[in-house]
Amino acid sequence: MNDTRRAVLDALADGPMSGPELARTLDVSRNAVWKHVEALRESGFEIESTGDGYRLGEIPEFGPAVEYGLDAPFEIEYHDSVGSTNDRAREIAGEGAKRAEEDIEDVVVLADEQVGGRGRLDREWVGPSGGVWSSLVLRPDIPPSHAPLLTLAAAVAVTRTAREAGVPAEIKWPNDVLVNGEKLCGILTEMEGEANRVSWVIVGIGINVNIAGDDLPEGATSVQEQAETVNRRIFVQRLLEEFDELRTAPDKILPAWREYSATLGRRVRVETRNEDVVGDAIDIESPGVLVVDTEDDEVRVHAGDCEHL
Numbered sequence: 001m002n003d004t005r006r007a008v009l010d011a012l013a014d015g016p017m018s019g020p021e022l023a024r025t026l027d028v029s030r031n032a033v034w035k036h037v038e039a040l041r042e043s044g045f046e047i048e049s050t051g052d053g054y055r056l057g058e059i060p061e062f063g064p065a066v067e068y069g070l071d072a073p074f075e076i077e078y079h080d081s082v083g084s085t086n087d088r089a090r091e092i093a094g095e096g097a098k099r100a101e102e103d104i105e106d107v108v109v110l111a112d113e114q115v116g117g118r119g120r121l122d123r124e125w126v127g128p129s130g131g132v133w134s135s136l137v138l139r140p141d142i143p144p145s146h147a148p149l150l151t152l153a154a155a156v157a158v159t160r161t162a163r164e165a166g167v168p169a170e171i172k173w174p175n176d177v178l179v180n181g182e183k184l185c186g187i188l189t190e191m192e193g194e195a196n197r198v199s200w201v202i203v204g205i206g207i208n209v210n211i212a213g214d215d216l217p218e219g220a221t222s223v224q225e226q227a228e229t230v231n232r233r234i235f236v237q238r239l240l241e242e243f244d245e246l247r248t249a250p251d252k253i254l255p256a257w258r259e260y261s262a263t264l265g266r267r268v269r270v271e272t273r274n275e276d277v278v279g280d281a282i283d284i285e286s287p288g289v290l291v292v293d294t295e296d297d298e299v300r301v302h303a304g305d306c307e308h309l
């Protein structure tokens with residue numbers, strides 16, 4: 001969010017303030033104040049003009065307002081409706097080198113409704129209004145082999161945020177967030193890079209938040225169904241803050257993943273490209289390798305579709 005707009009909101013948070021007073025406090029012209037107030041209104045902020053000056057009403061539940069009060073270095077690009085946030089994120093990532101040189105914040109593409117959402121293995125992803133459909137465009141200085149850790153970090157961040165909202169979420173390997181076996185969130189990570197360094201990583205996170213049970217696909221659940229309707233602005237802010245904390249402390253990712261895992265200790269069948277691995281899931285290793293005890297052997301599975309038996 002533009003710094004002056006943030007300053008307008010901060011100033012009005014303490015009570016109404018007249019245009020001239022705002023102009024003095026922010027050291028800008030009265031015309032500039034008016035323009036920023038108009039822009040904020042367009043983003044959904046309620047700013048009334050009263051006899052006492054501008055008065056700030058309710059902060060919107062979702063939308064561009066997610067950036068206001070966010071304690072993590074992300075710029076939000078919000079859409080009421082979009083095809084796929086991952087597709088839009090790929091366009092932004094394509095502007096690549098230029099943005100990296102400008103040293104700007106990482107971008108999060110966020111939408112209320114997604115009409116062409118993509119899941120893993122080319123599956124369709126249903127994204128009705130009320131969800132949190134988001135794609136983080138990241139440019140970490142890591143080799144491609146470490147990128148799966150970011151997916152695990154996203155799963156941990158979603159789980160923590162859902163638990164804070166009263167939803168007993170767990171992680172199914174590699175990165176589904178479930179509640180009693182029903183899907184609350186799916187994560188689709190895409191990346192581009194060279195042998196030893198990624199150019200960009202997109203972490204697409206789709207969470208069923210304020211969606212009624214009847215509007216969900218078979219086998220899915222939502223925060224609303226499991227607990228109650230939540231304020232999505234605060235929900236997304238907590239999610240991004242948790243994710244930001246984990247990516248800066250990668251040693252904490254695997255221990256947290258183990259703590260929230262629904263897979264470890266379970267008998268599983270993992271369909272990999274070459275074979276089905278059946279056995280007990282006993283551990284996860286960096287950057288997201290599932291260790292399965294098949295009785296004959298300990299098999300390390302890097303990728304696949306996992307079924308709990």
Ligand code: BTN
Pocket residue numbers: 083084085086087114116117118119120121123125127133134135176185186187188204205206207
């Ligand atoms: C899965 O198959 O479980 C992964 C689903 C990922 C869905 C999210 S919603 C936001 C982002 N945009 C997409 O098109 N997909 C991801």
